[in-house]
Amino acid sequence: MTTTSRRAIVLGVGGLALALVPPIAAALNQPFYVDLFRRMMIFAIAAVSLDLILGYGGMVSFGHAAYLGIGAYAVGIPAFHGVDNGFVQWGLAILASGLAALVIGAISIRTSGVYFIMITLAFAQMLYYLGIGLETYGGDNGMRLTRRSLFGPVDLTNPAVFYYVVLAILLLFLVAGGRVVDSRFGMVIRAARSNEPRARAIGFSPFRYKLAAFVIAGSMGGLAGALLANQTEYLTPDFMHWTRSGEIMFMVILGGMGTLFGPVVGAIVLLLLEDVLSALTAHWQIVLGPILITVVLFARRGLYGLLAGAPTRDG
Amino acid sequence: MAEPLLAIRGLRKRFGGLLATDQVDLDVSEGETYAVIGPNGAGKTTLIGQLAGDLRPDDGAIRFAGRDVTRLDAPLRSRLGLARSFQITSIFPDFSALANVALAVQAHTGGSFRFWRPAAGEPSLTRPARAVLESVGLGGRADVLAANLAHGEQRQLEIAMALATKPRLLLLDEPVAGMGLEESQRMVRFLGTLKGHVTIVLVEHDMDAVFTLADRISVMVYGRIIATGTAEEVRGNEEVRRAYLGEDAPPPC
Ligand SMILES: Nc1ncnc2c1ncn2[C@@H]1O[C@H](COP(=O)(O)OP(=O)(O)OP(=O)(O)O)[C@@H](O)[C@H]1O
Ligand SMILES: [Mg+2]
Numbered sequence: 001m002t003t004t005s006r007r008a009i010v011l012g013v014g015g016l017a018l019a020l021v022p023p024i025a026a027a028l029n030q031p032f033y034v035d036l037f038r039r040m041m042i043f044a045i046a047a048v049s050l051d052l053i054l055g056y057g058g059m060v061s062f063g064h065a066a067y068l069g070i071g072a073y074a075v076g077i078p079a080f081h082g083v084d085n086g087f088v089q090w091g092l093a094i095l096a097s098g099l100a101a102l103v104i105g106a107i108s109i110r111t112s113g114v115y116f117i118m119i120t121l122a123f124a125q126m127l128y129y130l131g132i133g134l135e136t137y138g139g140d141n142g143m144r145l146t147r148r149s150l151f152g153p154v155d156l157t158n159p160a161v162f163y164y165v166v167l168a169i170l171l172l173f174l175v176a177g178g179r180v181v182d183s184r185f186g187m188v189i190r191a192a193r194s195n196e197p198r199a200r201a202i203g204f205s206p207f208r209y210k211l212a213a214f215v216i217a218g219s220m221g222g223l224a225g226a227l228l229a230n231q232t233e234y235l236t237p238d239f240m241h242w243t244r245s246g247e248i249m250f251m252v253i254l255g256g257m258g259t260l261f262g263p264v265v266g267a268i269v270l271l272l273l274e275d276v277l278s279a280l281t282a283h284w285q286i287v288l289g290p291i292l293i294t295v296v297l298f299a300r301r302g303l304y305g306l307l308a309g310a311p312t313r314d315g
Numbered sequence: 316m317a318e319p320l321l322a323i324r325g326l327r328k329r330f331g332g333l334l335a336t337d338q339v340d341l342d343v344s345e346g347e348t349y350a351v352i353g354p355n356g357a358g359k360t361t362l363i364g365q366l367a368g369d370l371r372p373d374d375g376a377i378r379f380a381g382r383d384v385t386r387l388d389a390p391l392r393s394r395l396g397l398a399r400s401f402q403i404t405s406i407f408p409d410f411s412a413l414a415n416v417a418l419a420v421q422a423h424t425g426g427s428f429r430f431w432r433p434a435a436g437e438p439s440l441t442r443p444a445r446a447v448l449e450s451v452g453l454g455g456r457a458d459v460l461a462a463n464l465a466h467g468e469q470r471q472l473e474i475a476m477a478l479a480t481k482p483r484l485l486l487l488d489e490p491v492a493g494m495g496l497e498e499s500q501r502m503v504r505f506l507g508t509l510k511g512h513v514t515i516v517l518v519e520h521d522m523d524a525v526f527t528l529a530d531r532i533s534v535m536v537y538g539r540i541i542a543t544g545t546a547e548e549v550r551g552n553e554e555v556r557r558a559y560l561g562e563d564a565p566p567p568c
Contacts, residue, residue, distance in 0.1 A: 191407055
């Protein structure tokens, strides 16, 4: 089976399953599930965006939560000043996080390995402390989002409507992501990950392609942040904390780097595990750690590799 | 006489206390196959690295196709028509053989800011890639993952990637290293078919390959070129026999 047809099947089946969550939750009289799965999908969007640069581009960005935070504040700050228009807020989220990614990427992409990790981490922590310094917007306590983003007749206060908006964005990103990684552009960043000296020797200058991928991923992460602010109706600098970045990275690794769908599985499983384990014990992180290590050691392609038997990353 | 395709003047490269390239002057004319031989650690790979743009020389100048390329980086030089193979096989292991070569074609056909159309479905990339694979004898292995190719096939793939960039100058760093006798003879025959069509700078320890292919040979020892000439001249050179071929080297045949 080709990668493309496998993707189409997974997308169809997975999309349908997720689309059935609201009616099933309604039938079971468990509205909580709509909330939980929406949260999972929002993190899935962030994880998919990270996979684009981590899995396909080989860029170990340890500061991806920065974009989540920028996106959230791009909703929260206008809302605080009475601007509730969703197009303005979400557009601002995409632009501001893309711009931040442009600056961070321009500085970090010339380095590699540990330096790259440290620089991306440092930028994210800088933004985290910047958030704490924003006294007007609640400082380290953050602030409530007085109302969800307004999109005319599309009413995000309706849980199911908001759910399907998030689902549509996730599916859109998965379809577009699938095209991008197979396109000429995708081939360049994958080639650079696979063997950068070779890519340069045949005539590619990978820098600007990697930077473009970094900006795209940052913008997607920013949109996820805008969704997250609407989800929690609260935003704090914690959105940008390095543990959050680590969590998103775990979702990608757990689900399967360079598989695009894997990070969705990773986001769902990780949040589910956190939910279940934290109900059982206060020391749930101690249980979670070994589980993650086991997956990383024994399933190189993550959970998605186990499930779909995806043999290879590249064509 | 026309300017040589490649002209190296006063090239010098130092690694700490070690002079790996010591005042090298070298001219390669269009269409020529030029071999650089020398003992291990003589500085041959270092020279290739400076020609390809991976290593910055400390001093000296490199002119290629009538322009000074000393300060240009490797991708730019590739786009001017310089292609290389690496001493230690360098391919994209997690791509198919065809995709490896198609990438080389892609790098030389306009920009790659195209986000929607699958590259694998672009005949303008895959058709020339297939043709080149065919020509190096890998036509039947196009869909095999490069990592799963035999060592000799990976060497062939590397040559295919270099050729797919339609180079004017091919830099080959030990193309038959690690190959079996038959495989290496096949490679030498293939490189022979390139003679005249593309200019080649060949670094090789296999003397059969060198004496079969090379129009001219330079001998490098401790970063210096100690002799240059035709195969006969180099084999007859006393200094070369002492320094490199060894006293008991087989007599010229
Ligand atoms: N990056 C480097 N840093 C320090 N020393 C280096 C570096 N690269 C090469 N050298 C040294 O420079 C000298 C020349 O190395 P080079 O690889 O060019 O030799 P060579 O002629 O290609 O040898 P071989 O036939 O074994 O491939 C060697 O002594 C090597 O140890
Ligand atoms: Mg060498």
